[in-house]
Amino acid sequence: MNPNDEPSRSDSRTGHPWRKGPFNIFGIGVDAEWRSNLKWSRLQGKIAPLENRLVLDVGCGNGYYMFRMLGEGARFVLGIDPSLLFLAQFHAILKYAPRLPVALLPLRSDEFSVVQMRERGVEFDSVFSMGVLYHRRDPEQHLLELAQALCQGGELILETLVVINSDEFFILHPEGPYAKMPNIDLIPSQRILNGWLVESGFGDIQVIDISKTTVDEQRSTEWMTFESLTDFLNPGNPEQTIEGFPAPIRTIVKAKKL
Ligand SMILES: C[S@@+](CC[C@H](N)C(=O)[O-])C[C@H]1O[C@@H](n2cnc3c(N)ncnc32)[C@H](O)[C@@H]1O
Numbered sequence: 023m024n025p026n027d028e029p030s031r032s033d034s035r036t037g038h039p040w041r042k043g044p045f046n047i048f049g050i051g052v053d054a055e056w057r058s059n060l061k062w063s064r065l066q067g068k069i070a071p072l073e074n075r076l077v078l079d080v081g082c083g084n085g086y087y088m089f090r091m092l093g094e095g096a097r098f099v100l101g102i103d104p105s106l107l108f109l110a111q112f113h114a115i116l117k118y119a120p121r122l123p124v125a126l127l128p129l130r131s132d133e134f135s136v137v138q139m140r141e142r143g144v145e146f147d148s149v150f151s152m153g154v155l156y157h158r159r160d161p162e163q164h165l166l167e168l169a170q171a172l173c174q175g176g177e178l179i180l181e182t183l184v185v186i187n188s189d190e191f192f193i194l195h196p197e198g199p200y201a202k203m204p205n206i207d208l209i210p211s212q213r214i215l216n217g218w219l220v221e222s223g224f225g226d227i228q229v230i231d232i233s234k235t236t237v238d239e240q241r242s243t244e245w246m247t248f249e250s251l252t253d254f255l256n257p258g259n260p261e262q263t264i265e266g267f268p269a270p271i272r273t274i275v276k277a278k279k280l
Contacts, residue, residue: 040245042086055246058086064231070177072096075147080131081154084111101126136170145173152181165222172279183209184273201254201263224277231274
């Protein structure tokens with residue numbers, strides 16, 4: 023391509039769909055489906071400072087948050103996520119900053135051997151799990167995996183869907199899709215979620231944010247042209263999903279490994 027040419031639309035959207043962002047790569051703005059900076063701003067300053075910490079990001083997607091963690095001074099950030107597309111997006115960005123202390127392994131959390139890490143003397147100071155728990159059939163098993171990866175006194179930052187219901191001990195179990203997502207098994211109330219955390223070996227549990235997902239934060243863009251939140255909500259009542267369930271509300275919780 024002639025360097026003076028404007029990139030064509032298809033050139034500029036290489037790697038589609040970009041779910042998490044935004045990124046700015048030498049003037050090319052990648053306007054991803056999720057404005058992930060909004061989630062980051064909801065937890066920034068409310069968690070243990072990441073300065074010099076060893077961090078694990080489970081379900082890291084394309085690594086957007088890993089770059090933000092490095093920006094907060096983390097010593098090293100390891101991400102795990104089974105999506106090969108997100109791995110390719112991560113490397114497309116890392117190519118321009120190859121010396122950053124960050125790596126992404128294409129694994130699911132149940133394939134990632136914490137035992138082997140431990141044998142090599144590796145325990146994480148902070149572990150993030152954002153947007154993963156509701157995809158797991160056995161959420162308490164996921165919380166146990168996160169606890170095993172942490173050093174004693176280390177911090178878990180958990181972001182997930184919750185239901186707000188007059189029954190504090192409510193669990194939503196969609197039999198079919200939830201907001202058109204086929205793989206959502208259980209969405210607990212905050213009280214149930216806190217109970218799962220206690221059962222999994224966490225204490226000092228603090229809810230640092232509860233927010234409703236808005237179409238300002240999750241929407242279709244040139245870099246993610248498939249359906250997005252507007253298509254997942256009831257057009258007559260945005261308080262409900264298209265299937266009639268409560269619309270997505272997300273909590274961010276921090277907890278210490280006891
Ligand atoms: C909804 S996205 C969340 C991405 C990012 N953490 C965020 O908060 O925006 C869920 C991610 O978790 C990954 N994932 C799903 N199950 C996983 C598992 N068992 N272990 C690790 N990652 C998983 C998916 O590939 C996907 O990238």
